[in-house]
Amino acid sequence: MSIDTIKTDILIVGAGPSGCMLANTLIEAGKDVLLIDKHNFPRHKPCAGGLTPKTVNLLPFNINHLKQHDSEKMLFKFTNGKTVDLNHIEGACKMVVREDFDNYFFDYVTSKGAKYLNNKIISVDDLNNKINVKTNKQDINCNFLIGADGANSTVRRLTTNLNFKNPVFAFEGLIDKKACKANIPTKFVFNKLGYGWVFPKNDHYNIGIGNLVYDPSQPKPKKKDLFKFAQEELGTDEIRDITGFPIGTEGLDYIPSSKKIYLVGDAAGLAETLLGEGIYNAVVSAKYLGDAIVSSATHDEVFNKYTNFLVGMKKELSLYNRGSKILYKKQRLSYWMLKLFFGKKFMDGYSEGKTLSEIIKGKYPFPSI
Ligand SMILES: Cc1cc2nc3c(=O)[nH]c(=O)nc-3n(C[C@H](O)[C@H](O)[C@H](O)COP(=O)(O)OP(=O)(O)OC[C@H]3O[C@@H](n4cnc5c(N)ncnc54)[C@H](O)[C@@H]3O)c2cc1C
Numbered sequence: 352m353s354i355d356t357i358k359t360d361i362l363i364v365g366a367g368p369s370g371c372m373l374a375n376t377l378i379e380a381g382k383d384v385l386l387i388d389k390h391n392f393p394r395h396k397p398c399a400g401g402l403t404p405k406t407v408n409l410l411p412f413n414i415n416h417l418k419q420h421d422s423e424k425m426l427f428k429f430t431n432g433k434t435v436d437l438n439h440i441e442g443a444c445k446m447v448v449r450e451d452f453d454n455y456f457f458d459y460v461t462s463k464g465a466k467y468l469n470n471k472i473i474s475v476d477d478l479n480n481k482i483n484v485k486t487n488k489q490d491i492n493c494n495f496l497i498g499a500d501g502a503n504s505t506v507r508r509l510t511t512n513l514n515f516k517n518p519v520f521a522f523e524g525l526i527d528k529k530a531c532k533a534n535i536p537t538k539f540v541f542n543k544l545g546y547g548w549v550f551p552k553n554d555h556y557n558i559g560i561g562n563l564v565y566d567p568s569q570p571k572p573k574k575k576d577l578f579k580f581a582q583e584e585l586g587t588d589e590i591r592d593i594t595g596f597p598i599g600t601e602g603l604d605y606i607p608s609s610k611k612i613y614l615v616g617d618a619a620g621l622a623e624t625l626l627g628e629g630i631y632n633a634v635v636s637a638k639y640l641g642d643a644i645v646s647s648a649t650h651d652e653v654f655n656k657y658t659n660f661l662v663g664m665k666k667e668l669s670l671y672n673r674g675s676k677i678l679y680k681k682q683r684l685s686y687w688m689l690k691l692f693f694g695k696k697f698m699d700g701y702s703e704g705k706t707l708s709e710i711i712k713g714k715y716p717f718p719s720i
Contacts, residue, residue: 371459386460399559426539498615515601525555526590528556601620662718
């Protein structure tokens with residue numbers, strides 16, 4: 352072992368919401384945790400910054416100081432130009448600026464005792480007793496390696512055969528409110544592959560466009576589509592800070608490759624394909640894995656508990672996939688479904704902090720640990 356080798360019980364690669372949620376669960380139970388991230392914080396992550404109430408309920412801290420808007424009113428526009436307008440006093444989405452949210456979460460867990468290194472993972476050796484991880488700075492020796500490193504996960508690439516069969520990609524940018532004539536509520540404008548969005552914040556709108564359905568016969572969204580979308584919806588194309596990133600949605604195929612190596616959040620492909628919400632599944636998967644590690648005596652037990660959670664997660668993801676196929680491919684039907692009965696049910700359910708299974712089947716999708 353080289354003198355530059357660090358030892359830790361649990362190594363988490365990636366300090367986004369999934370990595371920080373996992374670190375928090377483990378630190379609270381007194382575990383030895385090392386977080387590494389290729390970026391120092393604060394850092395930008397392409398994201399619209401919409402947190403559903405079920406996400407907010409799961410977080411270990413109150414987000415009131417980070418919240419910039421409550422989506423009490425939501426507008427859904429279909430390809431035929433028709434709109435459905437939904438309201439709930441609690442708001443179905445709490446709007447934050449993602450950079451601020453991630454930075455707060457990062458400070459929260461590091462101040463509680465999670466160790467942090469600004470390192471980039473390069474290779475993984477899964478040995479009999481230990482895992483050896485090479486980074487650009489030191490080697491790290493650990494009992495558990497967790498990939499929380501997002502949609503382009505290096506841990507996934509180094510340790511599994513999980514591929515992108517449904518490449519989902521989104522662009523986002525910011526428009527200052529003073530450049531717009533009208534005050535716009537939270538807005539979703541559907542197209543054949545996904546949607547464009549307008550998410551209000553204090554002094555700006557986060558706007559974006561992305562595909563959620565993969566259809567090789569249709570052109571994928573491009574930056575110029577974002578300018579066109581902004582002009583149509585906000586009457587300006589003065590967009591700043593445009594960035595794009597994939598969303599990890601391959602979770603139906605994810606099976607842990609080792610009893611010592613696990614993926615959470617976008618690295619495991621757990622974002623959903625109906626509206627592209629990924630932060631809830633990132634934090635709920637991390638919480639379950641953390642609880643599994645804390646409550647288990649052996650690697651076998653952790654594996655059984657986390658794979659049991661993944662069974663529920665895959666059912667949930669399948670439900671979103673079915674919804675997505677109807678929403679984007681049968682827009683006339685989904686317009687009427689949303690207008691006549693599903694719209695209120697969804698708006699109420701999301702605002703009350705429910706998962707999709709709870710809204711549709713009245714049942715929480717995940718097992719108890
Ligand atoms: C444009 C856009 C808009 C979105 N809007 C929303 C939204 O409004 N609401 C919502 O719920 N979801 C949204 N999502 C999805 C959401 O951003 C993701 O699901 C969520 O960020 C996943 O969290 P995570 O912790 O798993 O990964 P990430 O947030 O991607 O964090 C991964 C971390 O790993 C680090 N990392 C990556 N590679 C390495 C490496 N090799 N070595 C070390 N560190 C590494 C990264 O620097 C990063 O800090 C959006 C996605 C996009 C692209």
